[in-house]
Amino acid sequence: xxxxxxxxYPGTFxxxxxxxxxxxxxxxxxxxHLIIGMAINxxxxxxxxxxxxxxxxxDEIAPxxxxxxxxxxxxxxxxxxxHFVTKVNATMIVxxxxxxxxxxxxxxxxxxxxxxxxxxxxxxxxxxxxHQFIASSLVKEIARLDGxxxxxxxAPISEALKxxxxxxxxxx
Numbered sequence: 657x658x659x660x661x662x663x664x665y666p667g668t669f670x671x672x673x674x675x676x677x678x679x680x681x682x683x684x685x686x687x688x689h690l691i692i693g694m695a696i697n698x699x700x701x702x703x704x705x706x707x708x709x710x711x712x713x714x715d716e717i718a719p720x721x722x723x724x725x726x727x728x729x730x731x732x733x734x735x736x737x738x739h740f741v742t743k744v745n746a747t748m749i750v751x752x753x754x755x756x757x758x759x760x761x762x763x764x765x766x767x768x769x770x771x772x773x774x775x776x777x778x779x780x781x782x783x784x785x786x787h788q789f790i791a792s793s794l795v796k797e798i799a800r801l802d803g804x805x806x807x808x809x810x811a812p813i814s815e816a817l818k819x820x821x822x823x824x825x826x827x828x
Contacts, residue, residue, distance in 0.1 A: 661686070663748035663779070664741050666693035666733075669709050670702040671813050672716050673795055675787035679752040680717060682781050684726035691744055692717065696734040703796050703820055706732060712813060738772040747776055754783045754791070800824070 665683060669676060669692070683690050694710055702709065710730055717728045733740040741749060749769065751762055766778045783790075795808045799817040806814050 660688035661748065662689045662691065662744065662746040663687040663750050664691045664693045664737070664744065664746045665750040666695055666737055666740075668695050668697055668700060668702060668792070669713050670700075670704055670792055671709070671795065671809060671817060672713050673787075673790045673792055673809050673813075674807075675752065675754070675783055675790040677716060677720075677810075678784050678787050679750065679781050680728070681720055681723070683750045683779075684720060684723040684728070686779065687726055687748060687750070689727045689729070690750070691746065692728065692730045693737070693740055694730055694732040695737075696732060704816070708816075712816065715812065716810060736772075738769055738776065741776055742773060749776060749778045751778060751780050752783050753780050754788045 663683060663686070665680060667676065680690065680692065692713055694706065694713065696706060704712070710732060714730050717730070720726075721728050731740075731744065733743075737749070753759055753762060762778075762780065769776065769778060790808050795805050796817070798808075799805050799821050802821075805817055809817065
């Protein structure tokens, strides 16, 4: 894929939200190949397994394949993001910003990443106003408290959340 603008959009996507989809959809306008980097983070306790999250994200992004000439791919990675970015020959990291609090954290991360590899640019996309408040952690909490999450995630993910909550409650 030499000569193509390759970008990585990293995250745990537990679960994939409409906010994530908005960022991915908009990122197809600025890159030729977007890799959704599915992070393996041992310090987090995800609701869904890596395999489940990978399958969900793959299904969710399928309708965007080829949009604006951009190809999409889901790749899992563990360890330092910059090592992964280098491994996949990306020159850009795409990040979504929802609020000022996101900016502070992302600003620090961008500085550290630039120090590690100055050839990689970080591009921030502001969350659309209708998605600014969506966070995966809040979606999971709402689902666990028997709230309605259909306006935050797709129908298949809403169903997966309901099923997982029932499984968690049965295991208690």
